Amino acid sequence: MKDKITIAASDTGMVLNSESYVPYYQQIVEQIRTLARSEKCKEGQTFCSESDVAQYLGISKMPVRQAYQKLRSEGLLVIAKGKRPVIGSGHMPWNFQELRGFSEEMRRRGLVPSAKVLSCSTINASGEAGKALRLPDGEPVYVIKRLRLVNGDAVAIVESYLPERLFPGIHKQNLENRSLYSVYENVYHRKLHWAEEIIGAVAAREDEARILETSPGSPLLLIRETTYDNSRVPIEYSRSLLRGDRYTASMISVRKQSNG
Numbered sequence: 596m597k598d599k600i601t602i603a604a605s606d607t608g609m610v611l612n613s614e615s616y617v618p619y620y621q622q623i624v625e626q627i628r629t630l631a632r633s634e635k636c637k638e639g640q641t642f643c644s645e646s647d648v649a650q651y652l653g654i655s656k657m658p659v660r661q662a663y664q665k666l667r668s669e670g671l672l673v674i675a676k677g678k679r680p681v682i683g684s685g686h687m688p689w690n691f692q693e694l695r696g697f698s699e700e701m702r703r704r705g706l707v708p709s710a711k712v713l714s715c716s717t718i719n720a721s722g723e724a725g726k727a728l729r730l731p732d733g734e735p736v737y738v739i740k741r742l743r744l745v746n747g748d749a750v751a752i753v754e755s756y757l758p759e760r761l762f763p764g765i766h767k768q769n770l771e772n773r774s775l776y777s778v779y780e781n782v783y784h785r786k787l788h789w790a791e792e793i794i795g796a797v798a799a800r801e802d803e804a805r806i807l808e809t810s811p812g813s814p815l816l817l818i819r820e821t822t823y824d825n826s827r828v829p830i831e832y833s834r835s836l837l838r839g840d841r842y843t844a845s846m847i848s849v850r851k852q853s854n855g
Contacts, residue, residue: 603643604643607626609648621662623652623658632671640681641681670683707747713742714740715738717735717737720733724756736756751835751837753836756833761783761785787825797814798814799812813839818833
C-alpha cells in the first residue's frame with residue numbers, strides 16, 4: 596500500500612540555498628513541512644531518517660536533527676526511539692485522562708520543555724478564580740503568567756492562580772526551569788490528586804498572538820483547569836491558551852452500562 600512506502604530522501608526534492616540568510620535547519624523545516632502537508636504524503640507514512648537527509652544534502656546531521664525536533668514539536672513528524680520517523684497529523688493530542696504537568700507531558704514525548712515567567716503578582720481573590728479555589732473575596736492570591744515553550748518554540752500561555760496561604764514565597768522559586776507541579780509536591784508537599792477541565796476555543800488577541808508567534812484571530816485552545824490535592828482542596832486554578840494549529844484535545848469516553 597502506498598502509505599506504507601518509505602519516503603526516501605531523494606523523493607523529497609529538497610535543496611539548500613547556501614547563499615540564503617535562512618539557516619539550513621529552517622530551510623529543511625519549511626520544505627518538509629510543505630511536503631508533509633501535501634498530497635504526496637499521508638499520515639502514518641514512513642519518512643526518511645536524519646542520516647539519509649544529511650547524506651542526500653551533503654551536510655552534517657546537526658541541522659537535520661534540529662529540523663526534525665521542530666517538526667516533532669509541531670506534530671508533523673512522529674519519532675520513536677530506534678525507529679524511522681512517521682508522518683504525523685500536524686496536531687499534538689493532549690490526553691486529559693491523566694493528570695500531568697506540561698513539562699511531564701512534553702518529556703514523555705521526548706521533547707524539551709521550558710518556560711519564561713511573563714509576570715508574577717498578588718491580587719485579592721474574586722470572580723472565576725476565587726470561586727474555583729473556594730476562597731472568600733479579598734484573600735491574597737498569586738497570579739503567575741508563563742510562556743511555555745517546546746524545543747524553544749512558543750506553544751502556550753499559562754496563567755495560574757494560587758492561594759498565597761498555601762504557597763507562601765512561591766514567587767521566589769525557580770519557575771522557569773522547574774514545573775509548578777514539581778514545586779507543589781516537592782517544596783510544599785501538596786500531593787496532586789485530580790483536576791477538572793473545561794475546554795473551549797477562542798481567537799487570539801493581538802498581545803497573545805505576538806507572544807505565541809502566530810496571527811491575531813488565529814484559533815487557540817482554551818483550557819480552564821482546577822487542580823485538587825489529596826485532601827480534595829483546590830490548590831490551583833489556571834487558564835491555558837495553546838496554539839490551535841498544534842494541539843487538539845484527546846479524551847476517552849466510556850458508555851455507562853444500564854441494567855435495562
